[in-house]
Amino acid sequence: MDRHSGEGTDRSIRTTEDVLRLLDGLFAPDADRWTDDAASWWDSFYGDRSRAVPFFPAKPDENLVAHLDDGLIEPCRALDLGCGPGRNALHLAARGFEVDAVDLSPAALAWGEERARETGTKVRFHRGDAFELTRRTLGGPYGLVYDSGCFHHLPPHRRVSYLQLLDRVLAPGGYFALTCFADEHLGSEVSDAELYRDGRLHGGLAYSAESLRWIFQDLTEVELRPMRERGEDAEVLGLPFLWTALFRRPA
Structure with a gap:
């Protein structure tokens, strides 16, 4: 046995993915909120459905509804990342999209499946790590990738995985739509380097408009704005502490 191999020694890095997983461990237990081991944390989060959490009601994001109403995005195959109880996935399916929805939490997915049965809406729910699922099962192509609240829970090195x-x-020509914590409103504004020194994600990372444009610079910006505020009685979710962004992949 080679004394520098992974077995019998602490030499476990051979690939880029090995490096990423090592960095994941630097954020434990905070990073457990998004890794595959996070099911119990998120299950407890979704366990009490009566809590006054703004993301719990079956309301789609106001920006998503606006994009569909304006005809920017036509029905196509769609992927919902971090779908939770499926509020956006169900709206897409009701609007004629073929939807795959991914989340780590069995409790969230069970809730989404209940809603789908109650409304007669067809969504394919998948439990697991989106990075692994899109490598092994959900290969695309998707005309729309939608993310409402997943991206801002990723540690900095996983942005590499996200772009991949x-x-x-x-x-090609497909749309990527995102909502995430906005700087000066909600989320941690600690620098990337300091996050590694702290070993914590502080509950989620805030982004500036400029940082989002820089991260997703290989895509064409269609729109980037604050989410429009909507009241509790509205049929859509509108929270002003979030950025909403729509990008398009060059055809």
């Missing part, structure tokens, strides 16, 4: 995911599954 988009490169794998987003169809």
